[in-house]
Structure formats: structure tokens, C-alpha cells
Amino acid sequence: MLTSSISIYRLAAAVAVLTAAGAASAAPRPFDVAHAQVAFDVNSIGFGKTHGEFRSVNGRLSLDFDRPQNSRVDFTVATGSIETGSRQLDDYIRKTFLDAGDFPEMRFRSTAVREIDGSHVDVTGDLTLHGVTRPLTVRVSVDATERGQPVRFTAVGVIRRSEFGIRAATPIVADEVAIRVATQAVPGR
Amino acid sequence: MRWSGTAKALHWTTAALILGLLALGWVMTRADMNAALRFDLYQLHKSFGFVALGLVWLRLIHLTFRCAPEPPKSRLERRLVRAGRAGLWTLMILAPLSGWATASASPLEIPTLFFGLFKVPDVVRPGEAAFALASSAHFWLTALFAALICLHAAAALKHHFIDGDDVLTGMLPRRRSGPSGLKKVRQDNVLKRLDEVRSKRF
Ligand code: HEM
Numbered sequence: 368m369l370t371s372s373i374s375i376y377r378l379a380a381a382v383a384v385l386t387a388a389g390a391a392s393a394a395p396r397p398f399d400v401a402h403a404q405v406a407f408d409v410n411s412i413g414f415g416k417t418h419g420e421f422r423s424v425n426g427r428l429s430l431d432f433d434r435p436q437n438s439r440v441d442f443t444v445a446t447g448s449i450e451t452g453s454r455q456l457d458d459y460i461r462k463t464f465l466d467a468g469d470f471p472e473m474r475f476r477s478t479a480v481r482e483i484d485g486s487h488v489d490v491t492g493d494l495t496l497h498g499v500t501r502p503l504t505v506r507v508s509v510d511a512t513e514r515g516q517p518v519r520f521t522a523v524g525v526i527r528r529s530e531f532g533i534r535a536a537t538p539i540v541a542d543e544v545a546i547r548v549a550t551q552a553v554p555g556r
Numbered sequence: 557m558r559w560s561g562t563a564k565a566l567h568w569t570t571a572a573l574i575l576g577l578l579a580l581g582w583v584m585t586r587a588d589m590n591a592a593l594r595f596d597l598y599q600l601h602k603s604f605g606f607v608a609l610g611l612v613w614l615r616l617i618h619l620t621f622r623c624a625p626e627p628p629k630s631r632l633e634r635r636l637v638r639a640g641r642a643g644l645w646t647l648m649i650l651a652p653l654s655g656w657a658t659a660s661a662s663p664l665e666i667p668t669l670f671f672g673l674f675k676v677p678d679v680v681r682p683g684e685a686a687f688a689l690a691s692s693a694h695f696w697l698t699a700l701f702a703a704l705i706c707l708h709a710a711a712a713l714k715h716h717f718i719d720g721d722d723v724l725t726g727m728l729p730r731r732r733s734g735p736s737g738l739k740k741v742r743q744d745n746v747l748k749r750l751d752e753v754r755s756k757r758f
Contacts, residue, residue, distance in 0.1 A: 417591035452592035455599055459666055536664045 395437050398552035400426035401517060405444050405548050409528075410541040417540075419460070423448035428552050430518075435488050440477040442548070446470060463535045464528070470498050478502075486510065490522065499531040505546070517551040558726045566615045567727060570648070573608040577601060578702050581655075595666075602659055603671045609652035616645070640708060647701040654694040661686035 403424040409417050423445035431437040446467040449457050461467040477492035486509050494503040505524035524546045529537065559567070584597040627634050659668050660678035668676040680686050715723035 411591060413585075414594055415589055415591045452590070453595045455669060455672060456592050456595040459595070463665065539664060 395429040395431040395439065397555040398428040398430050398518070399555040400424070400428060400442075401551045401553055403442070403548065403550045405442075405546075407547070408545040409543070411536075412539050414539070417451060417456070417460075419449050419451040419457075421445065421448045422450055426550060428550075430552065435482045436480050438477070438480045438488075440475065440480075440490055440492065442475045444473050446473055464533050466497060470496075473497075475503065494526065494531075496526070497531045497533050501530055505548070517553045520548075520550045520552065522546075522548040522550075558722075562618060563615075564727055564729065566611060566618060570608060570611050570615060573604060573611065574648070574651075574701070574705070577604055577608060578698060578705075580604070581698060598666070599669060599672070602655070602668045602676075605652045605655050606670060606676065609649075609656075612648040612652070615648075636711075640704070640711070643700075643704050644708060647697060647704060651694070651697050651701050654690060654697050657690035658687065658694045661690045663687055 403426050405421040405424050407419055411417065421444045424442065425444075426440070426442040428441075429439040446465045447461060449460055449465070449467075451457055451460065473494070473496040475492050475494045477490050479491045481489045481491070483489055483506070488507050488509065489504055490507050491502060491504040493500050503524055503526060505522040507520050507522040510519040510521070526544050526546060527542050528534075528544050529542050580597065580601045584594060584601055589597075628637060656668075656676075657680045659666070660680040661682055663682050663684055665682050668678075670676050680690065712724045712727070715721050716725070
């Protein structure tokens with residue numbers, strides 16, 4: 368595939384600089400995930416928006432900038448590591464919504480990556496949450512404007528929690544939950 | 557009529573708590589804020605609400621062992637005093653109880669944690685209808701409470717500034733209005749003794 372867009376070109380260049388051999392490899396390369404931020408927003412009637420983040424995230428990335436469709440993503444998040452700014456609200460969400468005792472982890476594994484334009488891809492994968500696995504597609508924007516710097520990814524998507532069997536407090540607390548994952552990836556060894 | 561120190565302390569702590577709860581209740585249900593802050597404010601409101609409920613029982617017990625001030629002379633005033641007192645006592649008990657019912661009935665099933673220390677049991681089963689009933693009861697009872705507290709304060713100020721009697725000062729800390737009662741007697745005795753000692757010496 369020809370990389371016509373500037374930012375994909377830059378990405379390839381960044382990878383090239385970071386590669387010891389100095390040439391972009393054609394095979395997907397493993398990347399380490401640094402500074403992963405997994406956040407969610409959910410609306411409610413009368414109580415305002417809840418914004419929260421998960422503090423414990425493990426991710427593995429294998430990226431192919433020449434052929435994005437060959438890239439792979441695998442993220443595991445500890446459900447207990449939720450933080451909203453209120454410890455009592457954290458406890459309430461852990462118990463009533465996430466059932467963190469029974470389901471200590473949620474996981475996203477990509478199954479397909481589709482290039483949208485030079486700086487966006489759609490990543491489809493399986494999300495396991497609350498013991499239920501369902502397909503999910505997120506829109507990822509890729510930002511690697513500076514040479515030699517980590518590649519920044521921001522993924523956004525929406526899930527319906529009821530599809531994962533999380534029905535507590537509906538309809539006061541909205542069914543739709545917006546997800547935003549921001550990561551920085553550095554080439555692994 | 558001068559109230560005992562305990563009665564005054566109980567009166568003013570419940571007064572501060574109830575005024576604080578009215579303000580907090582109003583703000584937490586209306587002001588624009590994120591859910592985390594609102595969650596903490598609700599828990600704070602519920603915790604202090606239980607402190608108020610506990611203090612009200614203490615006050616009731618204390619009151620049954622202590623005399624209340626003598627009733628006023630006029631029939632109308634006597635009636636007003638009786639009605640006002642009955643209203644305030646009823647609301648001091650029903651306001652927190654209806655709040656407890658509201659918190660219990662909430663379909664959100666949020667546990668009430670007393671200052672994060674332990675879970676307070678629920679008194680009503682959660683449900684939309686029960687919540688709607690309890691929450692409007694809590695709203696109207698606390699609104700009535702606020703109105704009655706305004707009348708109560710206005711009456712106290714009228715006694716002080718228009719009638720010029722000691723109804724208001726009787727509930728204020730002692731040093732504001734100078735020594736009186738037992739303390740006055742004790743001071744007089746001390747002065748007398750001083751005079752005796754002086755007259756002996758010179
Ligand atoms: C003297 C005691 C109390 C006073 C003066 C008081 C006052 C208030 C006020 C003014 C509001 C706003 C009402 C509205 O606009 O809907 C409110 C709401 C509330 N209070 Fe209290 N409260 C007291 C005790 C309690 C207690 C003990 C609890 C629970 C254990 C409680 C739970 C609540 C709850 C859950 C709400 C929100 C109701 C809603 O969302 O409709 N309150 N309170």
C-alpha cells in the first residue's frame with residue numbers, strides 16, 4: 368500500500384528512526400504501552416455526569432504502519448482500579464455496576480483494523496466486560512508528529528452497558544457509556 | 557427564664573445542624589456539579605442528618621427531665637407557643653425520618669454510610685413509587701421546617717427588640733448578658749467577703 372498521507376509517512380519515518388537498522392520493517396512490531404489512560408463518561412438524570420478512570424491497565428500493541436490492518440491490540444484493565452474522585456462512589460460502582468469481585472478484569476482484543484485516513488483507523492475487537500464478550504469498534508486517532516517521540520493513540524467508542532448485563536440504576540444512570548483510551552506507545556525490544 | 561447550659565448547647569448545635577442540612581440539601585439537589593462531588597455531598601447530608609436525629613432524641617429526653625419556661629400570660633400567645641413548639645418538635649423528628657425513607661427507597665440502592673464508618677440499615681424497600689412519595693414528603697416537610705424556623709427566629713427577635721423581655725437572652729450563652737442567677741449570687745458573696753476582709757485589716 369502506498370502511504371500517500373503525510374502523517375502516515377511521518378509515522379513510518381519515526382518508526383524508521385527508532386529501528387536500529389534504520390529501515391522500516393514490513394512485519395508488525397511489538398510496542399510497549401506507556402501512560403495508558405482508560406476513561407469513561409456516563410450521564411444520569413439529576414445527578415450529573417460521572418467521569419472515571421481505570422488506574423491499572425496492561426496493554427500490548429503490535430503495529431504495522433505500512434499495513435495498519437495487520438496491527439494488533441490487546442488491553443487488560445483491572446476493574447477494581449476505578450477512580451472517579453469520590454472513594455465512596457468508586458466502591459458503589461465496583462459493587463453495583465462492575466461486580467469487581469466476580470469480574471476483576473475487562474479485556475479488549477482486536478480482531479480487525481481498518482484504515483480510515485492518514486491519521487485514523489477503526490479498530491474492531493472483542494470486549495469482555497462483566498463476564499460478557501461482545502464486539503466493539505473504536506475510532507482511533509494516531510498522532511506521531513514528532514520524530515523519535517512515542518506514538519500517541521486516542522481511541523473513542525460507546526458501549527451499551529445493558530448488553531454486558533450491567534443494568535443497575537437504569538434509566539436514572541444512562542445505558543450508554545462513552546469510552547476513551549489514550550495511550551503512548553514506544554517500540555519494544 | 558434561663559435555660560440550662562446543656563439545653564442551650566443542644567439547642568444551638570441542633571440549630572446549626574438543621575440550618576446546615578437545609579442549605580446542603582438544597583445545594584446538593586440543585587447545583588450543577590459532577591456526580592463524584594454530588595455523591596460525597598449526599599453521603600455527608602445523610603450522615604449529618606443522622607447526627608441531627610440523634611441529637612433531637614437527646615434533646616427530647618433532656619427536656620422531659622427539665623422544666624420548660626413558664627407559659628405566657630395571654631391565651632393567644634399560649635396557643636401560638638404550644639403550636640410552634642409542637643410543630644418544631646414534630647418536624648425535628650419527621651424531617652430526618654423522611655430523609656431516611658428517601659435514601660432507603662432510592663432505586664439507585666446507594667448504601668448510606670455513616671461518615672464512611674458503617675452502613676445504616678434501610679427502612680423502606682427500594683422502588684420508584686416509594687422513592688417518589690418519600691422524596692416529596694422530605695421536600696415538603698423540610699420546606700415547612702424552614703418556614704417554621706423563620707417564624708421561630710422572628711418571634712425570638714420580637715421578644716428581644718419589641719417586648720424587651722429575656723426570652724432571647726435566656727437561650728444565649730451567659731457572658732453575653734452579664735452574670736445572673738447562681739453565678740451572680742456567688743459573685744455577690746465574693747464581693748461581700750472581700751469587704752469583710754478589707755474592713756478587718758484597716
Ligand atoms: C433535620 C434533618 C434534615 C434536614 C433539615 C434535611 C433537609 C433536606 C433538604 C432541604 C433537601 C432538599 C429537598 C429537595 O429539594 O428535594 C434534602 C434532600 C435529601 N435529604 Fe435531607 N434533610 C435532613 C435529614 C436527612 C436524613 C437523615 C437523610 C437520610 C438518611 C436525608 C436524605 C436526603 C436525601 C436522599 C435527599 C435528596 C432527595 C431527593 O433527591 O429528592 N436527609 N434534605
